[in-house]
Amino acid sequence: MIEVRDLRLRYFRKPVLKGVSFTMEKGQITCLAGLNGAGKSTVLKAIMGLVPLDGGSIRIDGTETALHLAGNRRDLNRFRVQHVSYIPDRLAMPPSMKLWEALRFMDDFYPGIWNGGKAKEMMTFFGLGERERIANLSKGNAAKFNLVLGLALDTPYVLMDEPFSGIDLFSREAIAEVFSNSWLEDRGVLITTHEIQEVEHLIDKMVMLKDGVVAMAFDSEEMRLAENKSIIDVMREVYRP
Amino acid sequence: MKALLKLIHFEIHRFRYILFGLMGLTALVQIGATVLIAIGDRMERLAEYANPEVVPGPVSVLEPLANNRGLYGFPVLICIVTLLLYVFLIWYREWFGKSTLIYRLLMLPMPRRNVYLAKLAALLVFIGSLLALQLVLLLVIRAVFNAIVPDEYLVAASLADMINTNEVFQILLPLSLEFFVLFYGMGITCVLVLFTAVLLERGRRPRGTFLAAAYAAGMTVLLVGTIVARAASLHEWLHLYAYEFTWILAGIWVIAAAFAVWLGFRALNRTVSV
Amino acid sequence: MKRYLLSILLAAAALVGIGSYCVYGAMNPYPDFRMVVREGDENLLDGAIFGGTLVREYGSWKYGRYYAEVTTEGTEYEFERSLFKKRNRHPLEAELAPDAHAFLRGKRHHAVNFYLDDRMIVYGELDTRQAGELEREVTAMLEMMDLATGKRTDIRTVLEAGTRERSPYLADVQRFGDELHLFIEMENQYRVYVLTFEGRLVRKVDVQLPLGPEEEGTHRRVWLASNHRPHAAKGVVGIQVMTYGRKTAQPTSPMPADIYGDEAANFVIDTNGDALSRVDLYVYDYAEERIRPVGTLHAEDALEAGRSISNQMTDTHHHLVWHDSNQLRIKQISLSDGSVRTSGWTADQLGGSIGYVTLHDGKVYVLAVDGNGYEKHFAVNIFDLDSSAMVGKAGIEPTIVTVGDVSETLYLHGLVFR
Numbered sequence: 001m002i003e004v005r006d007l008r009l010r011y012f013r014k015p016v017l018k019g020v021s022f023t024m025e026k027g028q029i030t031c032l033a034g035l036n037g038a039g040k041s042t043v044l045k046a047i048m049g050l051v052p053l054d055g056g057s058i059r060i061d062g063t064e065t066a067l068h069l070a071g072n073r074r075d076l077n078r079f080r081v082q083h084v085s086y087i088p089d090r091l092a093m094p095p096s097m098k099l100w101e102a103l104r105f106m107d108d109f110y111p112g113i114w115n116g117g118k119a120k121e122m123m124t125f126f127g128l129g130e131r132e133r134i135a136n137l138s139k140g141n142a143a144k145f146n147l148v149l150g151l152a153l154d155t156p157y158v159l160m161d162e163p164f165s166g167i168d169l170f171s172r173e174a175i176a177e178v179f180s181n182s183w184l185e186d187r188g189v190l191i192t193t194h195e196i197q198e199v200e201h202l203i204d205k206m207v208m209l210k211d212g213v214v215a216m217a218f219d220s221e222e223m224r225l226a227e228n229k230s231i232i233d234v235m236r237e238v239y240r241p
Numbered sequence: 242m243k244a245l246l247k248l249i250h251f252e253i254h255r256f257r258y259i260l261f262g263l264m265g266l267t268a269l270v271q272i273g274a275t276v277l278i279a280i281g282d283r284m285e286r287l288a289e290y291a292n293p294e295v296v297p298g299p300v301s302v303l304e305p306l307a308n309n310r311g312l313y314g315f316p317v318l319i320c321i322v323t324l325l326l327y328v329f330l331i332w333y334r335e336w337f338g339k340s341t342l343i344y345r346l347l348m349l350p351m352p353r354r355n356v357y358l359a360k361l362a363a364l365l366v367f368i369g370s371l372l373a374l375q376l377v378l379l380l381v382i383r384a385v386f387n388a389i390v391p392d393e394y395l396v397a398a399s400l401a402d403m404i405n406t407n408e409v410f411q412i413l414l415p416l417s418l419e420f421f422v423l424f425y426g427m428g429i430t431c432v433l434v435l436f437t438a439v440l441l442e443r444g445r446r447p448r449g450t451f452l453a454a455a456y457a458a459g460m461t462v463l464l465v466g467t468i469v470a471r472a473a474s475l476h477e478w479l480h481l482y483a484y485e486f487t488w489i490l491a492g493i494w495v496i497a498a499a500f501a502v503w504l505g506f507r508a509l510n511r512t513v514s515v
Numbered sequence: 516m517k518r519y520l521l522s523i524l525l526a527a528a529a530l531v532g533i534g535s536y537c538v539y540g541a542m543n544p545y546p547d548f549r550m551v552v553r554e555g556d557e558n559l560l561d562g563a564i565f566g567g568t569l570v571r572e573y574g575s576w577k578y579g580r581y582y583a584e585v586t587t588e589g590t591e592y593e594f595e596r597s598l599f600k601k602r603n604r605h606p607l608e609a610e611l612a613p614d615a616h617a618f619l620r621g622k623r624h625h626a627v628n629f630y631l632d633d634r635m636i637v638y639g640e641l642d643t644r645q646a647g648e649l650e651r652e653v654t655a656m657l658e659m660m661d662l663a664t665g666k667r668t669d670i671r672t673v674l675e676a677g678t679r680e681r682s683p684y685l686a687d688v689q690r691f692g693d694e695l696h697l698f699i700e701m702e703n704q705y706r707v708y709v710l711t712f713e714g715r716l717v718r719k720v721d722v723q724l725p726l727g728p729e730e731e732g733t734h735r736r737v738w739l740a741s742n743h744r745p746h747a748a749k750g751v752v753g754i755q756v757m758t759y760g761r762k763t764a765q766p767t768s769p770m771p772a773d774i775y776g777d778e779a780a781n782f783v784i785d786t787n788g789d790a791l792s793r794v795d796l797y798v799y800d801y802a803e804e805r806i807r808p809v810g811t812l813h814a815e816d817a818l819e820a821g822r823s824i825s826n827q828m829t830d831t832h833h834h835l836v837w838h839d840s841n842q843l844r845i846k847q848i849s850l851s852d853g854s855v856r857t858s859g860w861t862a863d864q865l866g867g868s869i870g871y872v873t874l875h876d877g878k879v880y881v882l883a884v885d886g887n888g889y890e891k892h893f894a895v896n897i898f899d900l901d902s903s904a905m906v907g908k909a910g911i912e913p914t915i916v917t918v919g920d921v922s923e924t925l926y927l928h929g930l931v932f933r
Contacts, residue, residue, distance in 0.1 A: 012447060050347055050515040052445060067511050074352060076510075081350040092344035094255065108247055109349050135339070250522040257521060370525045373532020401544045402571065405581075405594075417595040418537055480621030487598045 001025050002084070002157055002188065007046060007056035009039070016042060018212030020056070026156055026188040029179065029202055031231075033192070034209035035239060040192040041089070043209075044159045047190075048086040049077070060084060060157070082113055084157040087150030089165060091142050095135035099128060099145060110153060118183065119152035126174060140171030147178060157188040164195040172198060200231050208238050244351045245359060252363035256327070260367055263323060264374050267316040274312050275382045278305040279389035286394055301398040302386040306406040314409035320371055324364070328432055331360050332439045336515070343515050353509040357436065357502075364432060372413065379403050423491075430498040434460045437505035444512035456504070460497060467493055545569060545581065548590045548911050548925055550895075555907020559878070559897055560587050562604065565911070567927040583925065585911065603933050607631060607746060618660050618667075629746035630688040630695075636660050639688045639697060641674075643681065650677035655685075655697060655708065670714035678702060686739050687752050689801055696801055698722075698752050700739070705754070705799065720804050724797060726756065733760045733792070740796075740828040743877040743900075751798040751850070753828040754806070758793040790820035796833055796848050809833070810853025812846055819844070827874040827900060834900045836879060840868040843881055845903065858903040866894040873930045877901065880909075880930055893927060 007020040016039045024030040032040045045051040047058055049067055058066045060083050070076055093102045103123075106114045123130065126144040137145060143163065150158065164172050172195070178184065179202045193199065206223075208216040215238050223229055253260075282300060306313060335343035346356050379400060387395055404410045415421050434457070442453035467490040476486035546569075550560055565585040569592070582593040596602075605619045606626055615636065622628070622638050630637040639657045646652035657670040680701045687698035694717065697708045705722035729735055740753025796809040814820045818837050825836040832847040844859035860881075862868045867885030874880075881896045895909035911925065 011445070045515060048348065050344065052512050052514055077347075077353050078350040081348055086344075086348060088341075088344050090341060092341055094342060095339050105251075109244065109351075113350060246519075250519050253522045253525060260525075366522070366526050366529050369529025369533055372536075373528045376532050376536055399544050400539070411594075414536065415594070417597075419597050419599065420594075421537060423598070477621070477623070482601060482620075484597075484599055484601045491599070 001059075001061065002047065002190070003057075003059040004043070004047065005057045005059075007043065007058075008054045009042060009046070009051070010054055015212055017046075017053075017056075020209065020212070020214055022207045022214050022217050024157075024188050024190050024205065027186050028204040029184070029189045029191065029199070030205040030207060031191050031193065031196070031199070031203045032207050032209065033196070033235060038209040039212065040209060041161050044086065044161050044190065044192060045088075047159060048084060049080055050086075081110075081155075083155055084159060085150045085153040085155040086159045087146055087161065087163065089162045091134060091137075091146050091149075093134055093149070095133070097134050098130070099123075099132050099134065100130040102134065102145075102149065103130070106149060106152070113153050113155065115152050115154050118154075119148055122148045122152060122183065139166055140168050143167050143171060143175065147175060151178070151183050155187070157190070158184065160189065160191040160193075162193055163191065164193055164198055176202075196232060196235070203231060206231055206234070208235065210238060244349075245355045248349075248351075248355055248359035249362045249366075252331070252359050253366055256331075256363065256367065259323065259327075260370070263316075263320045263371065267320060267371070267374065268378060270316045271313055271378050271382060272385060274309060275302070275305060275385050276389065278309070279386045283390050286391060299396040300390060300394050301396040302383045303398045303402055303406055305386065306382075306403055310407045310409075314407055317375065317409050317413065324367060324371075327367075328364065328435050329439060331364065332436070332443070336443065341515070347509075347513070347515070354506045357440075357505055357509055361432070361436065365429075375410075375413065376400075426491075426498075427494060430464070430494050430501070433498050433501035433505070434464070437501045437508065440505050440508040440513060443514065444508060445514045449512070449514070460501075464494065464497060545583075545592055546590070546913065546923055546925075548583070548585045548913065550585055550587050550909055551912055552587075553908045553910050555897060555909075559907045560909055561609070562606070562932045563587070563875075563880075563930060564933055565927050565930050567925045569923060569925050572922050572924065585925070585927075606933070607636075611636070612662070614665070615660065615662060618658075624685075626745040628685055628688060630690055630748065631746045632690065632748045633662065635662055635690070637688055637690065637695065639685055641683050641685050641699070643683065646677050649679060651679070651681065652676055653678060653680065653683050653701070655710070657688075657695065657710070657714070659712070668712065670710065670712075672710055672714045672716050674699070674708050674716065675701070687742075687745070689748065691801060698799070707799070707801075707804070722799050722806055724754065724756065724806060725808070730758075733758050735759070738826075740826055740833055741874075743827050743829045743874075749830070750801050752801075753833050754797045754799065755826065755833075756795040756797065757791055758795070760790060760792040790814070791824070792820070794835065796853075798850065808853075809850055810848040810855060812848060812855045818842065819846075825872060825874050825879075827877070827879075829877045829901050832901055834874075834879075836872060836874060838869050838872050838881075840870070843869055843872065843879075845879065845898075845900065847900065847903075856903075860896075860898075865896050871927070871929045873932070874900070875932045878906065882927060882930060884927075895930075 001023055003023045005021045007017045008015070009017040020039070020043060022030075022032075032043060034040050042051055046053050046056075046066075047060075049065065052067050055068075056066060057064060057069060060080065063079065064070045065076060065080050073079075093105070097105070103116070103119055106119070107116055126141075126148065128141060128145055128148070132141075134142070134145070147160075147163065150160070163175055167175065176198045179189075179199060191199070196203075200220075203220050205219055206217065207214055216234065218234070220231055223231070223234060282305075286300075335341065335346060347353060349356070383398065383400075383403065401416055404414050404416065412424065415424060438453045438457040438460075441456055442449050444452065471487065471490055474483070476483050479486070481489075548567075550563065550565060552559055563586060567583050567585055569581045569583050584591050605616075605622075607619060607629060608616055610631060611619070618636060618638070624638075624640065628639050630639075637657060637659045639655060642654045642656055644652045644654070652673060653675040655670070655672050655674050657672075659668045659670070660666070674697075678701065684700040685697060686700055686705075687696075689696045689698070693712055695710045695712070697710070699706050699708060707720040707722060709717045709720070711717055724737065726735070736757045736759070738755045738757065740755055742749065742753070791814050793811060793813050795811045797806050798809055799806050812835070818839060827834050827836075828850075831851070832849055834845055834847045837844045841862045842859060843861075843865065844857065846855055846857050848855050862883065865881055865883040867883035869881060870884045871882040872879060873882075877900050879898050879900055881898070883894045883896065885894070893911050896905060897907040897909065898904065899906045911927070
């Protein structure tokens with residue numbers, strides 16, 4: 001379980017996160033929702049230690065990993081990377097690299113975590129050619145390759161930041177398929193997205209950010225059974241002024 | 242350890258074209274200049290030889306070196322400026338540009354200080370290999386010159402004398418081991434301070450910019466201050482002998498370097514933001 | 516592994532290049548000269564530093580001039596001077612026990628301001644402060660250390676409350692019994708201030724030179740004699756009164772003959788264009804607290820009429836030394852009876868034209884250079900001033916180093932003692 005408690009962050013003088021708390025479990029797909037600028041991306045980056053917080057705690061399987069609390073721990077970075085794979089909204093690889101070189105990079109630097117076999121499977125599934133150069137990839141293909149780089153790491157948790165944003169329809173469908181097959185089995189997934197429709201049926205838990213705090217967090221199944229509301233219904237209630 | 246070496250290779254590899262460019266430029270300009278001057282010299286001497294009244298004097302490779310200091314020094318200065326720029330760019334390129342590689346570097350399963358160390362090591366390899374190249378070039382220049390100019394006018398020149406022809410060489414390749422360690426120690430300390438300043442600046446705005454500016458200003462005052470103090474013979478006022486004062490000032494630089502590394506690691510672990 | 520070839524090669528090149536350079540650089544490719552005492556006592560060259568320039572000559576083309584300092588230990592070139600090693604040794608360190616060396620820290624002035632005997636060491640400085648519109652207050656600041664106990668005492672005493680003098684000069688510090696005597700040049704005359712160890716000013720002695728008016732056509736200059744051991748205990752201070760008359764010969768360039776060539780003897784004249792005609796020697800006697808005349812000598816020839824005169828007073832005699840490239844002459848005045856004795860040597864006797872003369876510790880060191888062109892042999896002849904006897908000879912080894920067409924020659928400019 002990843003437990004996020006009371007995250008606080010101010011950007012210049014403006015508070016972005018004012019005490020965000022929620023949890024995500026292994027084997028579940030949790031969605032972090034919010035209007036533009038609500039801080040969803042920031043929460044993901046904070047969990048990954050890419051953005052320092054003003055306050056709060058982040059526990060991954062019981063171990064504290066917030067930068068300001070545990071930053072001195074010697075193998076903190078390795079621990080975090082071994083447990084969580086973060087897929088940002090852009091490809092973080094040198095554009096001059098070819099795809100096979102990028103795969104080799106991952107293999108080089110993530111021994112024991114990188115699963116080359118799974119990577120090959122995904123490449124075939126997405127139809128990506130290894131000899132292609134990253135700079136020449138279309139937006140859709142870049143997003144797909146980004147997923148390969150992130151999901152081929154055998155980590156119990158996966159964070160995905162806007163995996164569908166700006167992608168063409170067919171690529172979106174291909175990406176959505178990823179959620180139903182074995183590559184995400186038994187893993188805890190935290191996803192932020194605007195395109196709720198694509199994955200509404202897959203989401204197990206919903207966390208809604210509003211005004212820098214968690215306005216609502218609920219199990220989607222329970223919500224449907226108890227109040228007969230779909231996720232989108234709830235979102236309308238929360239975000240309509 | 243292996244991971245660190247791989248990362249060092251990664252840093253070296255992505256700079257290779259620029260490095261080769263710098264090496265090529267230096268070799269081309271220095272060897273080319275020597276060839277042209279030597280040929281010109283040879284022609285002159287052969288012409289003089291034909292005239293029995295004129296006895297041409299001896300010449301060594303020191304002559305073109307001493308008379309064309311700017312020409313030989315120019316490519317070296319280009320290298321220095323490029324490397325100086327890269328002290329900043331080696332970090333800033335990870336944030337700006339299409340790839341924002343900083344995400345990838347901060348998420349490698351190794352202590353984050355390895356990223357700092359790898360960039361430092363790569364920079365040292367660049368500097369070292371360019372220095373080695375310059376040494377080799379001096380030998381090549383001498384050989385080329387000696388091959389072109391007719392033997393009867395030729396006089397040997399030692400490497401030490403060749404270095405002493407040009408102030409740029411004198412600073413880069415000082416003839417005393419002590420000055421070598423001193424200059425390069427100071428240079429590396431400056432690189433460390435700059436690295437740390439960049440990492441501080443890359444913390445969350447606005448604190449990052451402010452911290453970096455304060456740190457850079459403070460370190461500049463301190464380090465430049467030691468130079469000024471030594472030049473102004475402050476030791477007399479302190480009742481110290483000059484050499485004792487030098488040891489103390491050197492100690493300050495060492496502490497500054499250690500502090501820079503510590504602060505840089507800390508920034509990388511705690512305050513750096515993508 | 517093949518992937519990493521580039522990095523491995525570059526790193527190896529860097530290491531090998533720098534490594535071999537450091538090793539090579541550490542091996543000084545320039546010759547190591549050293550001064551050696553060929554005859555006489557080994558410590559005649561203690562603290563001696565010969566400044567010189569190493570010139571490499573390629574055929575007729577001189578290239579590469581490097582300033583070097585040569586001592587009995589070896590040569591230090593300008594580019595290898597270490598910032599981390601102790602350089603200037605205080606001249607008194609040789610005479611002080613190591614735990615007393617700390618007393619020498621931070622003392623700006625050298626030997627003249629010190630007094631050293633087997634009981635104590637004293638250091639003095641004068642401080643001037645504005646005391647009125649045109650007037651100044653002169654304070655003596657003395658530091659004393661008892662050599663047996665190491666106990667230090669500081670004294671601050673106002674010597675003059677209001678004087679026109681802007682820069683008084685402390686010429687000598689002496690101790691007699693429990694009194695300290697400070698010989699000071701102030702307001703164009705000499706004065707001795709006597710202080711107790713507690714810093715109380717006991718008396719002032721005005722030192723008046725018994726000089727009549729200047730003769731027509733002459734003018735006078737008064738110089739204090741320099742002492743062979745300025746810090747030592749002594750009973751007198753030497754005062755030279757030099758009388759200059761109208762010039763009697765052609766003025767020529769005031770440059771001293773140097774060791775590169777042999778110029779005809781010429782003599783330099785006092786700044787007014789006058790030649791030295793007479794030297795009267797007086798001493799101030801600390802015990803009697805008055806001036807005593809000692810003796811007089813007259814300039815006998817062109818050499819003595821001007822030219823750079825060096826002087827040094829020992830415990831028994833006062834010496835005046837003249838030289839040009841062809842000869843060295845010493846005249847000594849006995850302090851006891853004022854008698855004058857002359858001695859001298861020619862260039863031939865000294866083994867070469869005379870280049871540089873240094874007086875140190877009661878001895879005169881004469882640098883003679885034989886030859887021109889590329890052959891330069893140096894000889895240093897050392898004479899005792901009092902006895903005029905030769906006490907030693909020194910030289911430099913090796914003299915010239917020739918490698919192929921390149922010869923490396925060390926041109927010595929002069930000798931100092933540190």
